Amino acid sequence: MLVTDTSNALPGGSSLLRNEPVQARSSARLAGLLDAAAAVIDEIGFERLTTAMVAERAGASIGTVYRYFPDRIAVVEALAARCTQRLGARFVESIEASGATTWEQGADALVDMTIEMYRTEPGFRAIRFGDVDDGTDAPDSDRMALLGGSVATIFRERFGFPDSARLATAWEVLAEAGHAVLARAHRRRGATDEALITEYRTMTRTYMRTVLAEV
Template structure:
């Protein structure tokens, strides 16, 4: 992964990293550290993650880890942000490639992308289910916001829905509730319980249908 790709994976990356990578080799090293951390988290959860484990799994020195991250919480935070950005990128590509004729189609795209992240993005599921000080620090508003932002942008840009405070609030309510149901779908089923996923689609579509019609 090159420098530009690392910057995309960690938006505002320099604020999360002790040292921002300036060469392709440094970027690849950073990516290797995050990939190693993600694989460990998938195996044992992030509460048992240590910087020493990350270094060993990545085949790097502990000094290399500390060059970029002050502690393990910073590693988890970086993974959360990288996952959020990859989710945004996935939705953006899907929206641009698909012929959307109804605003409800955009909801399916967002939920499909979120479901796919749970199924395929290393570390994503474990971090999302965290209930601890580490998770609280890692899952800040900046890492939770992309779901609502992507749906809002899609509805405004593609369907001419006026972006008002009421509309933004309605979309935030819908996405917070819908994403919670998607998270529940993966709580005990790595493939995702289709019942919760289906209800997430129905709930978000029904709520927004009422809220957006009321806002017009």
């Protein structure tokens, strides 16, 4: 399953949730809890987040939080999953909107869209995706691998890239590296380090050209 196939809340059957939302009201309540967690994380970072803070910000009882999440780590992990899902869902949109005709332009469009996520998606800037893990081998637990597979599919269909496990792995590597570099470039709100972003664009093109020459 591609990241682009998942919902904006959490995928059905996710191991992150104690109880799956089965009605629209329950889904809205879950989304509200994640929105509240994102707002708090933007303010103080995910290390200091507590379930009580999530409940207070969402205007919900602590019991409502525990209905879905066993602890604060599960909240952070679920928010990271949602952010990654939204990122993947916007990959296709960003390439279509850019009018890219070459894979290099497509890669730049993905970088631009990811930068926009850092600037506008609540909680995205503060979460370090590699630091939270639900401890399972569920299909949706390796988010960077899912992102890599999504991008590999998009570039195969849009730009004629070969169907290659090596390319999927390469995109996963770029997703991991991109998160590290772009998170650092946005570590201070309103003061983006454009030099780091420029170097990441160069690295993406150079690395992908090398991989393409070998597959």
